[in-house]
Amino acid sequence: MAEVKEAQEALPPVPADLQDERLINQVGLVPALHQFWNRLRGGDLGSLPVVLGLLIICTVFYLIEPRFLSSFTLVSMTVFAAPVGIIALGIVLVLLLGEIDLSVGSVSGFTAACMAVLVVNEGTSMFVGLAAGILIGVAIGVLYAVLHTQLGVPSFVFSLAGLLAFQGGLLYVLGKDGTINLPSDSSLVQFAKFGFISEGLAYFLVFAITAVYVGSQVWGRYRREKAGLSNSWWVWLVLKAVALFAGLAWLTWYLYIDRGWSKVWLLFAALVVVMDLLLRKTKWGRHLFAVGGNEEAARRAGIKVDRTYLSVFVLCSALAALGGLMSAGVLTTVSQSSGTTDTNLTAIAAAVIGGTSLFGGRGSAYSAMLGIVVLQAIQTGLNMTNVDSSVRFMVTGGVLLLAVAIDSISRRARSSSGRG
Amino acid sequence: MSSLTKDAPVRDVVLSLAGVSKRFGAVQALTDVHLEVAAGEVVALVGDNGAGKSTLVKVISGVYQPDAGDIELAGRHIHVGGPRQAQVLGIATVFQDLALCDNLDVVANLFLGQERLVGPVINEVEMETAAWKLLRSLSAKIPSVRIPIASLSGGQRQTVAIARALVGSPKVVMLDEPTAALGVAQTAEVLNLIERLRDNGLAVILVSHNMADVQAVADRIVVLRLGRNTAEFRVEDATTEELVAAITGASDNVVAARQQRKGGEHG
Numbered sequence A: 001m002a003e004v005k006e007a008q009e010a011l012p013p014v015p016a017d018l019q020d021e022r023l024i025n026q027v028g029l030v031p032a033l034h035q036f037w038n039r040l041r042g043g044d045l046g047s048l049p050v051v052l053g054l055l056i057i058c059t060v061f062y063l064i065e066p067r068f069l070s071s072f073t074l075v076s077m078t079v080f081a082a083p084v085g086i087i088a089l090g091i092v093l094v095l096l097l098g099e100i101d102l103s104v105g106s107v108s109g110f111t112a113a114c115m116a117v118l119v120v121n122e123g124t125s126m127f128v129g130l131a132a133g134i135l136i137g138v139a140i141g142v143l144y145a146v147l148h149t150q151l152g153v154p155s156f157v158f159s160l161a162g163l164l165a166f167q168g169g170l171l172y173v174l175g176k177d178g179t180i181n182l183p184s185d186s187s188l189v190q191f192a193k194f195g196f197i198s199e200g201l202a203y204f205l206v207f208a209i210t211a212v213y214v215g216s217q218v219w220g221r222y223r224r225e226k227a228g229l230s231n232s233w234w235v236w237l238v239l240k241a242v243a244l245f246a247g248l249a250w251l252t253w254y255l256y257i258d259r260g261w262s263k264v265w266l267l268f269a270a271l272v273v274v275m276d277l278l279l280r281k282t283k284w285g286r287h288l289f290a291v292g293g294n295e296e297a298a299r300r301a302g303i304k305v306d307r308t309y310l311s312v313f314v315l316c317s318a319l320a321a322l323g324g325l326m327s328a329g330v331l332t333t334v335s336q337s338s339g340t341t342d343t344n345l346t347a348i349a350a351a352v353i354g355g356t357s358l359f360g361g362r363g364s365a366y367s368a369m370l371g372i373v374v375l376q377a378i379q380t381g382l383n384m385t386n387v388d389s390s391v392r393f394m395v396t397g398g399v400l401l402l403a404v405a406i407d408s409i410s411r412r413a414r415s416s417s418g419r420g
Numbered sequence B: 001m002s003s004l005t006k007d008a009p010v011r012d013v014v015l016s017l018a019g020v021s022k023r024f025g026a027v028q029a030l031t032d033v034h035l036e037v038a039a040g041e042v043v044a045l046v047g048d049n050g051a052g053k054s055t056l057v058k059v060i061s062g063v064y065q066p067d068a069g070d071i072e073l074a075g076r077h078i079h080v081g082g083p084r085q086a087q088v089l090g091i092a093t094v095f096q097d098l099a100l101c102d103n104l105d106v107v108a109n110l111f112l113g114q115e116r117l118v119g120p121v122i123n124e125v126e127m128e129t130a131a132w133k134l135l136r137s138l139s140a141k142i143p144s145v146r147i148p149i150a151s152l153s154g155g156q157r158q159t160v161a162i163a164r165a166l167v168g169s170p171k172v173v174m175l176d177e178p179t180a181a182l183g184v185a186q187t188a189e190v191l192n193l194i195e196r197l198r199d200n201g202l203a204v205i206l207v208s209h210n211m212a213d214v215q216a217v218a219d220r221i222v223v224l225r226l227g228r229n230t231a232e233f234r235v236e237d238a239t240t241e242e243l244v245a246a247i248t249g250a251s252d253n254v255v256a257a258r259q260q261r262k263g264g265e266h267g
Helices: A002-009 A029-041 A048-064 A071-096 A104-121 A126-149 A155-174 A187-192 A199-226 A234-255 A263-281 A283-293 A295-300 A305-331 A341-353 A366-384 A389-416 B053-060 B083-089 B106-110 B124-137 B154-165 B184-199 B211-217 B240-248 B251-266
Strands: A179-181 A333-335 B013-024 B027-038 B041-047 B068-073 B076-078 B091-094 B172-176 B203-207 B220-225 B228-234
Touching: A048 A366, A048 A389, A071 A104, A071 A234, A071 A263, A071 A283, A071 A305, A071 A341, A071 A366, A104 A126, A104 A155, A104 A179, A104 A305, A104 A333, A104 A341, A126 A155, A126 A187, A126 A305, A187 A263, A187 A305, A199 A234, A199 B124, A263 A283, A263 A305, A263 A366, A283 A295, A283 A305, A283 B106, A295 A305, A305 A333, A305 A341, A341 A366, A341 A389, A366 A389, B013 B053, B013 B203, B027 B041, B027 B053, B027 B203, B027 B228, B041 B053, B041 B184, B041 B211, B041 B240, B053 B091, B053 B172, B053 B203, B083 B091, B091 B154, B106 B124, B106 B154, B124 B154, B154 B172, B154 B184, B184 B203, B184 B211, B203 B211, B211 B240, B220 B240, B228 B240
Parallel strands: B041 B203, B041 B220, B091 B172, B172 B203
Antiparallel strands: A179 A333, B013 B027, B013 B068, B068 B076, B220 B228
16 A cells, blocks of 8 residues: 555654544545544534535536536526625625625615716716725625624624615605616726627636645645644645646536636635635634634734624625625616625525535535525526526425535534533 | 732743723723833732623723723833733733634734734745744644634643733733633643743733632732732742632621631730
8 A cells, every 4th residue: 555655654754733643544545434424523614515406416417408517507697696796795795704694785885886886877987886886895894893792782783774775865865757877888888798808818817816825835835844733635736736726617618618717706716715715714704704603702813803703894895885885787777676685695695505504603615606506506597497586485495404414414423522 | 908928039020010090981900000010020900790800801901991090011111001002012912702713723813913014915834934933832732723713622722822822922811711611621730821921931920710720820810809819829838718708808807707716815
């Protein structure tokens, strides 16, 4: 066995983190599979249920309607999923704190309406309109944070109030017309609806992403080795890098049979990647997880808890505003139904379905992306198979319930196997 | 108060409190409390429920602000504005309920609030190396620092909590009921840990209900009752009966009884 020999050769300088005799050797294929199985049994399901669910959904719809997996459908799905995905990313942050924001849909509609009124009715530039929309989102976030940290109003209550108030705001701002159409030559519509990057740039990005991933991983392993710490089995890194490159390259090839990668989806993906890095690699992210896990402990450790709440509520509302603006761009219109209950619950459901716990302190930025892909797949699939929208709501509700049930069960499995 | 033994510590005093008072509405939680801890000394703070131990700990750690009184650290008058400031000043507290985040791993918990950074990014490698160094110096038995706190035993969690108090290289460490929820072997482990802190030259304040633990590791025992200093013992001089008497407030009666008996012998 090559691994065993390698382990013996590496024996004399045992890494600082592997000196405890109770630790089980984790290098090689069999121990890795064992570890994976133990993690599953311990309730640490990660994104496995979602990925399995997505595979089942895709297979079923493909068997009923083969056009479901065509390039055209997939490209359209990315365009329509991205705005709600951006909103769901904000929800992930709020859920990580163990809070909830029910008003993101209304906020997205309201800010989009403000932008539309400014740009179309008042004739300001698109930049001013977008900036105003985002700023209104930021202001709403500040208001929420003050309500939560200074007055102690539960997030469920103030966001429910916000849901109603900003829906009213949407109707008020739109006035008697009720609908504002954005001109199709406006930069927002051009970006969100008709914006696709060139095929060459797409392949360059695939190479660049893989290179950056491998580079950062190798650099991290080098630093750990220099500090006398162990590394995971190097074969995993190779496999992951190959899978990442092959997956992205294949998707790129397949999407460019049609229009290719949409700019609005890439904006969403970039936001997810940046948010993931912020959550895992910075002090702010670490403190966010700490506050979500045990607020009192975080406070006693000297973390400025109120500031964490402020940053999260502001980011959530600002992302909701950005999502609303992008949604307006994709649909080329802002109407009285912009960002109503459907958007709200889809965004929240996406975050939960993607694997972010409702109980706080557990989740990742990528769950927004996974969750919205699942929900968009269900929606598109049901539309293509001519199922009534009544059934679509029921199915989405069922999937949300299933996701929360999995979250609750895995939480119980974690506490019984000592993983908190 | 007259019942206090006023033998000043010979070693250099690190933390000293004088005349500290704190009231909550109509309740006078602390009245004119004083306390001194020297480097390399374990001072046990004992008292019944509601004696003001936890209030005093919270005053020292900056959670509460005292209404009156003076706190000196290494001879300098200080004002502890909050938990963060206490950390910066070199006063570390291990709270009774541990205050660990179950969802984070050992390294993240150890350095929570004082993460090491390279630029804007958390330096995980440096933190992990430092965590191992710290845990080994305490002879702590933690198998891996990359597992969530929730999977550790009670004694291991207490060890992590104490180790975390040492991250900022403090001068004073306060432990609030560190052995309350622990088994026999784990209690012994924690007591060993406290002795190691003292041997490293730290000033240790130990709050406990357990007389056996207190007598096992403390150098001096300070008794609080109803928010006042009632007695202070050197550990060699204190018997369990005397301690219990001082804690419960029956000490006056015992002293009176002794004096009466002695007076009877003379007369």
